[in-house]
Amino acid sequence: xxxxxxxxxxxxxxxxxxxxxxxxxxxxxxxxxxxxxxxxxxxxxxxx
Numbered sequence: 001x002x003x004x005x006x007x008x009x010x011x012x013x014x015x016x017x018x019x020x021x022x023x024x025x026x027x028x029x030x031x032x033x034x035x036x037x038x039x040x041x042x043x044x045x046x047x048x
Contacts, residue, residue, distance in 0.1 A: 010032065011030065012029040013028060016044045027044070035045070
């Protein structure tokens, strides 16, 4: 999902949904680069 450029250069949102509990995490991203997505996904897995 692309968002406005007026948000400190964050222009993408990564949504992660737990299929069992239907819980949603949203992470703001500056780009769609693989390394940035990897860091956000690792951050969501650390919560467990």
